[in-house]
Amino acid sequence: MTFAVQMTPADLWALLPELLLSGLLCLILTLDIIKLQGNKRLLAHLSNLGLLVILAVIAQMAVSGVDRHLFGTMFVVDRLALFFKAFVIISTIMIIAISVDYTETLPAFRGEYYVLVLFSALGMLFMVSANDLLTMFITLEFSTFGFYILVAYQRRDPASSEAGLKLFILGAFTASLIAFGISLIYGETGTLLFDQIARRSHGLTPGLVIGFLLVLAGLGFKIGAAPFHSWIPDTYQGAPTPVTAFLSIAPKGAAFAVLLRFLLSTFGADKVHWIGLLVLLSMLSMTYGNLVAIAQGNIKRLLAYSGIAQIGNILIGLAAASKTGSDAILFYLLTYLFANLGAFAVIIAVSQQTSGDLIDDYKGLNRRSPMLAATMLIFLLSLAGVPPLAGFIGKLYLFVAAAQEKLFALVIVGLVNVVISLYYYMVVVKKIYVNEPVDSTPLSVPPLMKTVIMGSAAAVLILGIYPRPFLALVTAATQIFAGVNAASLP
DSSP: OOOOOOOOHHHHHHTHHHHHHHHHHHHHHHHHHHTOTTOHHHHHHHHHHHHHHHHHHHHHHHHHTOOEEETTTTEEESHHHHHHHHHHHHHHHHHHHHHHHHHTTOTTOOTHHHHHHHHHHHHHHHHTTBOBHHHHHHHHHHHHHHHHHHHTOSTTSHHHHHHHHHHHHHHHHHHHHHHHHHHHHHHHHSOOBHHHHHHHOOSSOHHHHHHHHHHHHHHHHHHTOTTSOTTHHHHHHHSOHHHHHHHHHHHHHHHHHHHHIIIIIITGGGHHHHHHHHHHHHHHHHHHHHHHHHTOOBHHHHHHHHHHHHHHHHHHHHHHTSHHHHHHHHHHHHHHHHHHHHHHHHHHHHHHHHSOOBGGGGTTHHHHOHHHHHHHHHHHHHHHTOTTSHHHHHHHHHHHHHHHTTOHHHHHHHHHHHHHHHHHHHHHHHHHHTSOOSOOOOOOOOHHHHHHHHHHHHHHHHHHHOOHHHHHHHHHHTGGGTTTOSOOOO
């Protein structure tokens, strides 16, 4: 595989988000070393200011209709990539915002925290533009490397160290599976490019099938689908809560960008052979995640198992293997972004003043902070899929995509799991609104944290009440899959 290294102005424009984030990362690291060692809050604000500029650049690229292949088509910048780049940047902005006050309580905090967050985001920006297996593998590990350190950031905390070690060991094992799977696919087809693998394959040979399964298993680990979920509960509980929030959404969104290209662009013609596997993964993830979440007493572990179930929901759209399904996946990821990060922001606000992450710590929260109670109610009901919130619209379109492909058993299992999830979410709501507080001291919320929480709640309401412009956005982003199925969301 060869490609010209000469870059044109159009190529540099297509790479501008990655170039800007690389420069921002170096700037924050340098300022931390030589200038701002005593002002970590300013580092956070500078990071978010730079990220907002990058987000504006991505928006301008989307408006101008950038559609370009670089490095011999190994790197693609199209509407789908731009959607996920914006998704990653928005997630990173929110994580840095909710980290500002939290990190001041960490005894081992240093400014490199923000550098590592930006480093992981940079890896994900490259990852969503990967158009071949090698680029996918390198950028996947690039983004994961920062999370290994961030999860174990509280190195004096045994739970954080244990979570980081588990993530590292399982992540290294998964990387070996993906690498072996890639080698098998390359051996069968002689290419690593997504759009050429299908054309060069000689049918479903054993090597190609095994390679496909290994890569799918590795990506299943990255998104936390059952039965590849074993790292999630302990990692979520042990990691610093902003890192848990970041880990719960941004890398999963980036991994779904890769999965969409890998499954629909590369193996879309053979979807009849792998749809059943994704149906099983979806059913297992939804059912296992929701049932085990019922028994949790820790709010972070509850959201960990809830996250496994939410991934099962998103896999409904992937199992549909259609344009409608891809539209539904992108829209649901948007709803999940604001509901999930908003819930974690509330958890941070509560835990900073209660010094605990137990569900019982939320008893009587309505009497201590009506704002936190009301917004947590919105986030949990959206995650459960209650109308008229964003989660309801997202689940509705996922079920529509599955029904169009006659996956009625999957729709039934999904509806049953909606009821199951509603039970344990309402257990938390009951403690918030019905139970008496153990401590009646009012909870104060820092202004930046309050902005994130209120903004997320507003986004959940807007996406649920007026989803049309966002549906138009995701429909445009998935035009590359129009050949898989001509239908799209209304």
